[in-house]
Amino acid sequence: MLIRTRRSWEIRDAEATPEAAFLDRRRLLALGGLAAGSLLLPGTLLPGTARAQESDPTADLYPATRNETYVVDRELTPEAISGQYNNFYEFGSQKTIASTAQALKTRPWTVRIDGMVEEERTVDIDTLIRAMPLEERLYRHRCVEAWSMTVPWTGFPLAALLAYARPLAGAKFVRFETFLEPETASGQRQVWYPWPYVEGLTIAEAGNELAFVATGIYGKPLAKQFGAPLRLALPWKYGFKSIKSLVRVSFTDERPVSFWETIQASEYGFWANVNPEVPHPRWTQAEERVLHTGEKVPTLLFNGYGEQVAGLYTGLEGEALYM
């Protein structure tokens, strides 16, 4: 048992102000601009924020209406910070991949739906996005490396994609796959990694109301470094489960083995639910570093989303649910 002096539900006054959760879009943009101004040289463009998204064929769908069910008790992370500190190993193992990620060509783009489904098919990304009910949600994100951010995603419930895919009754898992294009993604030329990036969920997890497919962030289509044009956002799990730049969604009765599980199964398991009391083999998970302030705050069980997801794991106590 860990003993903490500050309880997980005690949040500082500054974090608790309703303004923090409901920053209007203009103020958010101003915040982003301010931080960008202080971090970047004059005249430097923030990669992927303006140019690429203007030409996005779905740009007219943004900003989408915010779903007020998903609120947060933390300040949003400015785009100038979250857009410059990314994990996207396809473009390198360092956090500063935003510029190189601009090489990713996101149109034309298709998503293959296959495996145990009524009918296998390949759908064009713009057709898919327009068929889905877009909304905005504020979610917290906790990386296994113990940093965290809070961001406004735009997208649709993964449950809507499940309904669209029509899996067979025998399907038990969903397997997700990222693009494979070593010509543009320099990281994929590092052949010791098991490309393409793969992740997986149980059908029950994928159907949970919190499981979200993001197409946008900060009221705009996703910038490339965030995993354009389509990525998962699974706020109760460590960030590596939220796979970026999806090209394939497969239904199966076998538990998928993920990219990170292939590399180091003793550190990155299938379930990877956030739990402050189960340390990573090489560091504690009790606290996290808030990306834009550097402040250390206690990590919460299921990243604070236990009410929605704890029920998914009853009867599975023998599994390594928290790594």
Ligand SMILES: Nc1nc2c(c(=O)[nH]1)N[C@H]1C(S)=C(S)[C@@H](COP(=O)(O)O)O[C@H]1N2
């Ligand atoms: N395809 C792919 N998806 C990925 C990753 C990656 O390297 N490749 N990194 C993961 C990790 S470790 C995290 S924390 C999040 C980071 O998302 P962000 O850069 O949008 O904050 O993406 C996840 N999805």
Ligand SMILES: [Mo]
């Ligand atoms: Mo991560």
